[in-house]
Amino acid sequence: MISHPFSQLKIKSRMRGLARMMGWVRDTDYRLLNHHLLRMQEKQDLDALLAEIAHCLAAMLDYRLFAFVIRDDTGVDVWIDPSMFRDAFSRIVAEDLGLDSDADIRFMGPTDTEGLQQRIARENLDVRSFEEKDFTAHLYLATGRKLLPYHDEILMTLLSGLRAALVNHVRIRRLEGAVARDGLTGCYNRREFDLQLRRQLATAKRHGNPFSLIFFDLDHFKKVNDLHGHLAGDAVLRTVAREVGQRIRTGDLLCRYGGEEFAILLPETEGQRAADLAERLRSALAGFEVDAGKGLKLRVTASFGVATASGSTDAETLLAQADAMLYRAKEEGRNRVAF
Template sequence: RERLALSRSVIREVFRRREALLSTDMGADARFDPTRTAARGEIKSVMCAPLVRDGRVIGVIQLDTRARSRAFTRGDLDLLNAVALQCAIAIGNARAYKRRQEYSRNLVYLARAMQRLSSSLDRERICRDTVKASCSLLGCTKGSLLLRSEPGGPLQLVYAVGMSREVVRRVRGRPAGERFAQRVVDTGEPLLVTRLSELGSGECPPPDPEQAGRYATESFVIVPIFASGDPAAGRGRTIGALCVTDKISRGVFHGNDQELLQILASQAGAALTNAELYEKATVDTLTRVYVRRHFMQQLEEAVANARYGGGGAPLSLILIDIDHFKSVNDVHGHLAGDAVLRTVGRLLKREVRTGMICGRYGGEEFCLLGPGLDAEAAASVAERLRGVIAAHEFRVPGGLGLRRTASFGVAQHLPGESASALIARADRALYEAKREGRNRVVIASERPPSGRHRSPASEPESPR
């Protein structure tokens, strides 16, 4: 233990002076702690040389001898310095090679992650994959993605890794990022912090009590996300920020980490922009379900698959019409009608089975496509939705609560049947539900109706 303590004092001296050290007689050397007499009695002579790479001490070589008749000389120290120089070069080259290998692996992983992002048009999936890829890429245990709720609006947490469910539930949907993330979004410049304690008081916001003990390290990286995905070109607005912290190694982040993270964030920005454009083209802005054109494309593909390669799996279509909807607009105004339509769209998206496709067929009519559902299963879904809508109180402007019901027509795809024929049978079933008193579910017969089926606006209001 005494010898170890002495070695530490010698090494500290070499690190401090950044030059080699030679003691020919430890017992008489005043540079060291006089209390280490026991160790001095054992060690006759010591020499120590720093390993210097790029002007920085990366290690130390120490030799000592107990031979009373043999003490190290200046020539021995010169030889040790030469050995230390070669060791420093070898260690530096090995570390550089390791970094290059790691960087190459990261680039391969980054390319795959970017490919996954570019192939998706699902906003939630893009956000999830971006955060998970960031943590895997940089070896982190915590990461998060924050986006503006609207252009110029506050940041909101969209997805996070490494946070407890309670924290995510408390933060999600609320304005967030008043600290460093907000600064990155406002300036459009990335932020790399090796140690939070090294920031000046003007740079470091006051501690957040809610974040106390949440992070294991003080190092983190935050990069901006641009709508264009090309921050270098200065195009596009800043829509959010990507944050990572707490390396598994407990180490600090470096410039390469920031560079890789910014590349990934740029691809995420491009993917989110594409997803936004896709959503505008396919999703109804009022009800947040698919527009009729996109729904019909999905229906045509599903029917073609059922006709030519579906393997016998059933396919059903449900048409939905809000009962007496015209009276809502006439009595309470079109804003009230919009509120009812918006709520019905939300209820349908919340209640339908996974894999079902929901769209707005026209006006107050909605449509559901059920791959894998036969007529009875689809009717069961429709009956549940009918009950949900009938039991719901629709809040409209002015605080008024309205009650509304809906009618449902269900049709299962028949062998060889076209999409238009399937719609015609479901439409006829919906008409029958209206004629029989509304607020009910009717399953279409397997016999196609004669003549052309009506459009959503072609029938008179009375059966509606």
Template sequence: MSKTLDRFSHRLSVVFGLVFGSSLNRAHAQNKLARHIVALNGKTSSSEIINEVADCLKGILGYRLFAFVNKKNAGVDVWLDPRMYKTSIEEVIIKDFQVKDTKDLTYLNIEKGREECLEQFGMDSLVHYDHKEENCYSRLYMMPSRPITKFHDDVVRIILQGCSAALSKQINIQRLQDAAAIDPLTGCCNRRAFEAQLKGHAASAGRHGKPLSVIMFDLDHFKAVNDTYGHLGGDEVLREVSRLVRRNIRTEDIFARYGGEEFIAILPETDQAHAIELADRLRQEILAFPIPFSNRLIRVTASFGVAQLGAAIDIEKLIEDADSMLYKAKFNGRNTVMPGLIKVHRDETSPSLIQTKRSLILQ
């Protein structure tokens, strides 16, 4: 790290010696940029790092950071000027990074589904700078308030280099954290990480008076899958089912491998009725999902148990309730959800009267 800062310091001295006329202005600007570069390495999240870059560009050059895009192995992160319409630059990002859909973009500082009611900008004056690190590729988009000179260009590149180095370090830290929290076979959370997440989400639900539910499911007759296709076939089933579920839940939901062929998901701000509906959709998706393996197709089903956190915020009881419902689902023939879906029935003798009853889906 000290060698990196020494290189930055040398480049700053050269650049600012050319850009600024007086030694006083030169020293002030150089110190200001050096502080920003050092601050970048102290940030603990991508958003904090890029916010620092935005402040640096504005404070030293008067330039406006329009957007910052960081492409990693895991996806594409986007930081966006909070005053602008997303659609103003989304098409540019999709084209530049060859992204199939906006769903593949993760916004670091803006709600993806927010109401777009802010400023619009023309793209005519948009410029960009690129920098590549070993584990990421960064692009900085900005709208300069004046023509970019060679000297301003050098300053921007120094800022981008410092930012990319900080982001690369953050990615490596996250990778180490993920290694301790991720199940290596399926790529979802492991049980220890799940339990830690559940404590935090349960405390938050109790504090804010929000519902929280969990879905627990188990692949039916999984031993027969291993006996028929071998453990490699069984592993492929676990991987593909995990991917299927992750595609069909929200990004804020926590999905984990609970043990063997058993999985569990935390659904923040979700009551039991909606959790049951999601569980049944997942059940149908798994039922209809053929998994290719060794020139054959493996088909599996799953049984689901659903429970909602009670007023006492008892995590152990929540897991026990979900496990109990999963046991009942298996006892009732498997490939089902317990409790069952709530269906609405109209009394034909009295059209104005709506009756509701709970019915179990047994298929």
């Protein structure tokens, strides 16, 4: 069949029009990119930089979801917009990164999660990643526009603009991690305990998961210091922290609450499982000797109190319940678990 010359002209005209339109769209996107790159240079912190990138991509690609994930040896940070996808995205990130649970994720940026949470599937997300010496970064997008080849260059340009800020962010987080540790035992300190308790309890409430808290206190510890000196007492505290730390899960947090008192935060753990863990720890501590130096061997025991949060339990109430159980364990003779 022979095409009519007029029809061929119409097709060529439409193709030229489409090419002009695509060129105009591309030029518009690059002008938008340049505008936001200049604005990024004015930002002083990572959160503000990510917000600027979000504004750029919202105007350019009309995204349904924008999220940025940073992972280093201290944990995982996530910046996400809009927050209505936070729960679903937490599960996607946990699976992508091989996390024990999404309780290991720390959120930056918008934190409003009061609205109805929405589902989103992994196959609906486009991902760009890069790796530095000390961290990996991942950009997730669910776009309202089809991604064109030149958008890859735009996305990588935006990521390149973030690199210096990411290096500083990871460095600062490591310094904060050092501040969060108890110098003697290496456990998290009281300040970090208070912060993590509220954070993890809020996560448990949001997902409807169980959450438990263990307090334990070394029995008659004052006698160790009085009879053998503070160096021996320090050896006991370090050994107890090491032995307990080796017997809990990666996602559990061991903290030195104060003096000879410790606490363990147990996400996704209901009461009986927490009590069973406390009993295993009690038995383990009672079953070994601490090398306190100069040939001195000491035996220690500990009393444990266990509390579990319900849907309405706040941090202060959970602390009071765990403390009451610890007191009961001591009143009933020490070297035991109260739940």
